[in-house]
Amino acid sequence: MHNIAESKKNHLWRKVIWHTDPDEHPLGPYHSAEVYCCEEANGFAVWYVRKLSKDGGLGVPGTDNADYLLNFYSKNSRDDAIERAVLISNSDPSVEKVLQNLDKLAAAAQKV
Secondary structure, eight states, X not given: OOOOOGGGTTEEEEEEEEEOOTXXXXXXXXXXXXXXXXEETTEEEEEEEEEOOTTSOOSSTTOOOEEEEEEEEOTTOHHHHHHHHHHHHTSOSXXXXXXXXXXXXXXXXXXX
């Protein structure tokens, strides 16, 4: 049984878009990109968490690693928030294209 971190218990939906293969890099560095939808105190948020290597060639060059708030929805828009997270996470069959699309969205998002 896997223990869920306390900070992730409020996640309604989550998808890891890409991550470092632990078999190839057992000691690190560990890089990943994920999108998730979570419940906040006054609504629902869609987040893009970017932790990619600067020289890895994934995503749009020059995009900083950070947590990006892509969208925020009211308390009554739970399904809309989940739908948005699912659609942007599955916007293309190619992982590279999905990461590029997310980086483009991140350019206009609030960076945390």
